[in-house]
Amino acid sequence: MHKQAKLVINPRILACLTAFLLGISNQTLADTKHTAATEHDDIDMNFRVITDTKPSIRDDGESTADHSKFEVLEGPFEHGPEVTRACLSCHTEAGRHFMKSVHWTWEYVNPETGQILGKKHLINTFCTNARGNEGMCAQCHAGYGWKDQHYDFSNQDNIDCLVCHDRTGTYYKTPNSMGNKACSVMFEGKQPIQWAKVAQSVGKPGRENCGSCHFYGGGGDGVKHGDLDSSLKSPNRQLDVHMDAGGLNFACTTCHVTKQHLWAGSHYNVMAHDTEGLGLPGERRDVATCESCHGDTPHKKTELVGIKLNGHVDKIACQTCHIPTIARGGVATMVDWDWRTAGRTKDGEGFKEKNYTQGNGDHRATYKSIKGNFEYDENLIPHYGWFDGQMRYTTIDTRFDPSTGPVEINGFKGSQDDGTSRIWPFKRMHTVQPYDKGNNTMVYMHLWGDDDDAYWGNYDFARAIRVGMANNNIPYSGKYDFVETYSYWPITHMVAPGEDALGCAECHSRDGRLDDLKGFYIPGRDSFRWLDILGYFAMGGALVGVLFHGLLRKLIGKKNRQRSAS
């Protein structure tokens, strides 16, 4: 109730100010506001509707510094970079450290494959590419004002300290550039940021700080990952035994330990099998693995079942058994996206259909003119595969054969006999998205912008692709079509309590969870067909044989007795 009221009582002045800034009419904004007020829980085009703005509690004690006592943080501040300057006046090396983080660079060179990865470059299976659409996408860049390729990555003032360190829950980010009318609904009235208050309330990140981007990857709550969504802001024990708000209440950084603003747990280069296990107390700052706390023989060594389970850790990732299903916090995850149907209009206007109601009662869009059709799922059994930690990306310059089935945009490497891979759970996303039909490559689309070329405005794939490719000097044949793609997201959050972990028979049975993984023997799942047939014949034959023999004994013996009697 409290949250709802807050939205409704947004000052009218603010609405006008917002309208003025956006250059849209009062009428439109009033309509927008009305929609937002009546469907406040609706996860809509404004993909980060955060109704619960209370910060989560971090229980790691009082900091040695009370930031409200620092003169430099008293302000007044006009905008973010001024706050950053104040932060860096004490934390003199933080900027240098942070600029090495992927949160800043959006770029990662895989040391083993040499591939240049990172959001700055990658194709994805959701809105397909951040590149060229930074005005929208870089809302999740931990910096201020990245809207095109002219962004200054060397200016420390551009770092956004607050998105991660605000502990009031009131800080927010908006798109760095304006979109078309089709996107105007995004700019719902919000309280202006009280820079000084926020600056004085900084602390170590809570789940909602990381979550403000990572919960909403792919364009909405839970869309991308399946194991990361807003339900993890204050989860119960069943949803996540570690983040359980009433229990262990882990922050993200409890596991994703940092060293000079670099976080453990990269998904560009996953540690799929940690054989080192426990370090000395406080020693390991390099991994976010389960083993780094639980060791590599985590089950009871004094019980047979525990010993047998410890015998699994060489081939089975912890997550495979301990995350029985994903998207189980009442928020759905997207499993299918079909771009082919995008661009339909009603009376010349874009529209939405919301035919999916998720566990927490919110309605999710199943069609949007700007994006196409969607399908969602909840309590979803993950996809399982052998994983050695290497993701293999289809980048903008990767050529593929569209006739050989879905293109794996971020496939993963591993096999049952390479000695390092383990069976991991993944969320698999299926998408039908545009590609360059002539060159057999993926495409960059120009989606976002207030220009006539942006798809989110003109609904013209041909033009959006042509401009998206040209802006980045990527060769384009001029012909596009649609191709099926898969993307895979290793699952590691929403760890259930031990008692909810998978039972043996989930895999050790016919038609079990690992039915699709072939080429190795699982007791209870596999058998030797001919051996079984021979075995049945031997035992069945023996049974029939002895029964027949017994019958003969009875019949002939009776005859003999009768004969001897007579």
Place this chain on the structure above:
Amino acid sequence: MSSNTSSVTNASIKRRGEKHYVMLYTRYERFWHWSQALLIFTLFYTGLGLHGLHDWLDFSTAVVVHSYAALALILLWIFTTFWNFTTGQWRQYLFKEGVMKVIRFYAYGILVGEPHPYKKGLQRKQNALQSLAYMSFMLLIGPTLWASGIIYLLYDLWSGYSWSGLGLTLIAFAHTAAAYLMGTFVIIHVYMTTTGKTPTHYIKTMITGYDNIELTEAEVAYIEETHAVSMKD
């Protein structure tokens, strides 16, 4: 010498070839037999479940029961091997002449009321076919099962090798194959227990340990003298 003379003149002594109720299967043999039977049934039942042929027992419980029963059986076999060699009973399992005669008897003779071609004796507890069957049980089926089972139980020691996947497959194959042979053995074995004088005669024998067998005078004399074997009459 005097005792010998007295025993010959003893009126209670039957003549050569007469039958006596003697303890043929000692207490340890019977303990071995019946505990082994119980363990094998347990292993077979849980094993079929683990193989995916029934799910009347939770997989985890089946694993625990199967593992402990296997360990118990291996322990029993270690004791029994020791017992077999210290008591010399291992000779019972050596190959004997006349296997074909016994096979002929069960295939034909038994139906027409012929006598069993093999006379049970104090030192000849098993007929030739039995010896052959038990020998293959103890040297082929049993060892295949416990060897593959132990290797499987110790999976953690070799799971790191690149051949561990193939290794597990081969182990599973050997274990399953031997289990089917064991099942076949048990079915025939149980049936054969009904082929005595009465259908339950052999089973009673295996429970009480006593059977009515022909003894030589010397055997009788020896038993009378030493009481080495319990005799009821």
